[in-house]
Amino acid sequence: MNVALFIPCFVNELYPHVAMATAELLEGYGLNVDYPLAQSCCGQPLSNNGDSQGACDAARRFTGVFKDYDYIVSPSGSCTSHVKHHYGWYIADDADYQAMQPRVYEIVEFLQDVLKVDRLPKPVYFPHPVSIHQSCHGLRELGHAAPSELMIPYHSRLERILQLVDGVDVRLPERRDECCGFGGTFSVDEPEVSVAMGEDRVAQHEATGAEFIVGADPSCLMHMGGIIRHKCRPIRPLHIVEILTGRGGAA
Amino acid sequence: MKHDNINHAKAAADFLQDREQARWHDSAIWWVRQKRDMQAKQLPEWEQLRALAQQIKAHTLSRLDEYLEQFQRNAEQNGVTVHWAADAEEHNRIVHGILAAANVKKLVKSKSMLTEECGLNPFLEQHGIEVIDTDLGERIVQLRHEPPSHIVMPAIHLKKEQISELFHKELGTEAGNNDPTYLTHAARANLREHFLSAGAGLTGVNFAIAETGGVVVCTNEGNADLGTALPAIHIASMGLEKIIPKQAHLGVFTRLLARSAIGSPITTYTSHFQQARPGGQMHIVIVDNGRSDILGSDDFYQSLRCIRCGACMNTCPVYRRSTGHSYSYIIPGPIGSTLGPSRDIRKHGSMAFACTTCGSCSNVCPVKINLHEQLVLQRKRAFDAGALKPAKKMGLLAMRFLTQHPSLMDAGGKLMRKVVPIVPQALTQHSAWSRPGRELPPMPAQSFKEMWQARKENKQ
Numbered sequence: 001m002n003v004a005l006f007i008p009c010f011v012n013e014l015y016p017h018v019a020m021a022t023a024e025l026l027e028g029y030g031l032n033v034d035y036p037l038a039q040s041c042c043g044q045p046l047s048n049n050g051d052s053q054g055a056c057d058a059a060r061r062f063t064g065v066f067k068d069y070d071y072i073v074s075p076s077g078s079c080t081s082h083v084k085h086h087y088g089w090y091i092a093d094d095a096d097y098q099a100m101q102p103r104v105y106e107i108v109e110f111l112q113d114v115l116k117v118d119r120l121p122k123p124v125y126f127p128h129p130v131s132i133h134q135s136c137h138g139l140r141e142l143g144h145a146a147p148s149e150l151m152i153p154y155h156s157r158l159e160r161i162l163q164l165v166d167g168v169d170v171r172l173p174e175r176r177d178e179c180c181g182f183g184g185t186f187s188v189d190e191p192e193v194s195v196a197m198g199e200d201r202v203a204q205h206e207a208t209g210a211e212f213i214v215g216a217d218p219s220c221l222m223h224m225g226g227i228i229r230h231k232c233r234p235i236r237p238l239h240i241v242e243i244l245t246g247r248g249g250a251a
Numbered sequence: 252m253k254h255d256n257i258n259h260a261k262a263a264a265d266f267l268q269d270r271e272q273a274r275w276h277d278s279a280i281w282w283v284r285q286k287r288d289m290q291a292k293q294l295p296e297w298e299q300l301r302a303l304a305q306q307i308k309a310h311t312l313s314r315l316d317e318y319l320e321q322f323q324r325n326a327e328q329n330g331v332t333v334h335w336a337a338d339a340e341e342h343n344r345i346v347h348g349i350l351a352a353a354n355v356k357k358l359v360k361s362k363s364m365l366t367e368e369c370g371l372n373p374f375l376e377q378h379g380i381e382v383i384d385t386d387l388g389e390r391i392v393q394l395r396h397e398p399p400s401h402i403v404m405p406a407i408h409l410k411k412e413q414i415s416e417l418f419h420k421e422l423g424t425e426a427g428n429n430d431p432t433y434l435t436h437a438a439r440a441n442l443r444e445h446f447l448s449a450g451a452g453l454t455g456v457n458f459a460i461a462e463t464g465g466v467v468v469c470t471n472e473g474n475a476d477l478g479t480a481l482p483a484i485h486i487a488s489m490g491l492e493k494i495i496p497k498q499a500h501l502g503v504f505t506r507l508l509a510r511s512a513i514g515s516p517i518t519t520y521t522s523h524f525q526q527a528r529p530g531g532q533m534h535i536v537i538v539d540n541g542r543s544d545i546l547g548s549d550d551f552y553q554s555l556r557c558i559r560c561g562a563c564m565n566t567c568p569v570y571r572r573s574t575g576h577s578y579s580y581i582i583p584g585p586i587g588s589t590l591g592p593s594r595d596i597r598k599h600g601s602m603a604f605a606c607t608t609c610g611s612c613s614n615v616c617p618v619k620i621n622l623h624e625q626l627v628l629q630r631k632r633a634f635d636a637g638a639l640k641p642a643k644k645m646g647l648l649a650m651r652f653l654t655q656h657p658s659l660m661d662a663g664g665k666l667m668r669k670v671v672p673i674v675p676q677a678l679t680q681h682s683a684w685s686r687p688g689r690e691l692p693p694m695p696a697q698s699f700k701e702m703w704q705a706r707k708e709n710k711q
Contacts, residue, residue, distance in 0.1 A: 013664035175281070
């Protein structure tokens with residue numbers, strides 16, 4: 001099974017350890033992991049700001065780079081969702097895209113739905129209270145959990161995968177899935193609202209008594225992390241793959 | 252009416268300067284969202300109801316012309332006068348014509364976002380007709396000479412102390428008496444005088460039923476009922492998307508409406524109007540005002556399914572932290588941020604960007620409008636119309652270029668990682684990222700690409 005890592009552009013520059021943990025996790029399950037060097041940005045910032053030409057070009061480029069792999073796996077719910085659910089706005093008729101689209105996965109989805117894992121490659125002991133951060137696109141577009149608005153049976157991928165970790169104490173914040181306020185360029189277009197949302201979100205995670213905020217999207221974690229550092233708070237954001245590879249405390 | 256040129260980001264930043272009031276606003280409205288959740292949870296068929304409501308509306312919109320004509324025929328058979336208004340101006344002229352013909356000097360109005368959209372109050376006032384809003388929240392904002400900040404709870408941005416002050420000034424209540432019951436009684440006594448002396452009553456319309464020619468008005472205060480029962484003339488103004496085909500469909504919507512809007516199983520009053528009372532007149536004004544254009548748009552026609560419950564506002568984390576007054580269009584929040592830009596992308600373009608695309612609005616919407624996607628699609632129109640700030644457009648074009656040239660993007664990333672750590676904080680603290688209280692992330696020495704290539708070489 002040939003798996004391509006789709007590493008979002010900002011993760012490549014700012015969170016290389018999250019990308020490396022994703023690679024190691026997949027390799028830990030015996031997969032042949034490749035990182036196509038020709039990849040760049042998936043085009044979500046262009047799409048979200050109305051640049052359809054740029055977003056369309058990015059979608060074609062992405063498809064060209066990734067179409068021949070068995071699976072395309074990413075540690076970001078938002079970027080995965082853009083490729084999986086919004087490229088259709090631009091290149092719905094592209095046969096290569098149609099063939100590739102079902103094989104694009106966010107890492108936790110991939111572990112649970114494709115590999116159907118029931119253990120971690122190496123046993124992990126993480127004796128800490130963690131507060132779950134549901135990132136919006138992973139939650140509402142990929143179905144990472146049952147969104148609080150929908151009256152459907154409760155489920156949560158992050159809670160389920162954390163059952164494979166020894167010692168971890170999983171907690172949920174008040175308003176279990178409110179947005180952290182990042183929103184890509186929203187964070188700089190509307191900085192005051194963005195930070196107000198982020199401050200409230202961090203406070204809700206802190207109120208659980210957790211030592212870590214655990215999520216599956218580096219962008220939300222970056223945003224909350226910026227607020228946490230500004231306020232010199234002890235709670236730390238952590239990507240789920242950092243826990244699953246046993247690198248948790250290092251961040 | 253709203254002031255022109257409201258920029259959401261700027262207005263929201265002003266609102267957030269009083270963090271205490273902003274937090275109160277957020278929690279007051281979040282409480283309504285929680286009440287909605289509790290009500291929705293009690294119906295095992297909630298998601299089926301939403302799907303059914305979506306389908307009924309989608310079907311109706313697919314043959315709207317037929318249903319509108321059927322509605323008109325049946326209403327006219329009931330003795331109702333039906334008027335058609337292509338735009339706001341025609342609507343206002345029609346209403347004024349009806350009032351002038353009967354020499355009406357005072358109009359009592361129940362809540363109608365359509366008349367806000369049309370600017371009816373100032374139009375009639377210019378023509379010497381006194382207009383009294385009779386919904387308590389609407390009355391409060393009318394006395395304050397400001398637009399509603401929410402489509403269901405027009406005065407939700409105000410605390411009881413502020414209302415007490417207003418009523419002391421305008422209605423002569425005791426200074427400093429903030430008791431909500433006392434204040435409500437004072438408003439009630441004042442409004443009663445207006446109900447008794449008005450020459451006509453105007454209501455909005457929640458649902459218009461093609462098969463019966465009747466309209467349904469949902470309120471919690473009974474003001475629409477007084478306003479139509481006391482004066483001899485009833486004018487009902489409706490947007491042309493308010494039609495549902497059959498009486499039997501109504502229950503699907505009344506079950507969803509109040510639960511979604513305020514977390515109640517049903518509105519206190521669900522009033523059915525089919526004909527004028529003996530000796531009176533009943534008029535229905537059907538308004539287009541841009542709706543046909545939206546109906547013709549592949550990307551946005553779904554927004555016409557809206558039943559104006561306001562649930563998208565209550566769940567919107569941006570709305571709750573910015574108030575309705577930060578949005579340039581009269582309807583704020585997610586639904587307003589697609590309707591406003593559909594009307595005028597240059598004037599209301601900033602609304603489409605007042606959104607993190609979290610998608611909560613699409614999930615609470617009782618008729619399943621893809622709201623957060625519509626906002627992204629409105630941004631496309633803003634980009635194409637040249638409504639973006641030049642600096643932002645340049646940034647996007649640069650990003651577009653870099654996306655196609657990964658080696659340049661890598662070089663840019665590397666430069667950022669090397670330069671940011673040595674730039675004095677004094678230079679970065681005024682950036683949009685850092686200014687409101689947010690640090691830049693630590694800059695790692697190597698990108699993942701560099702780490703990956705080094706790792707590969709080590710392995711070989």
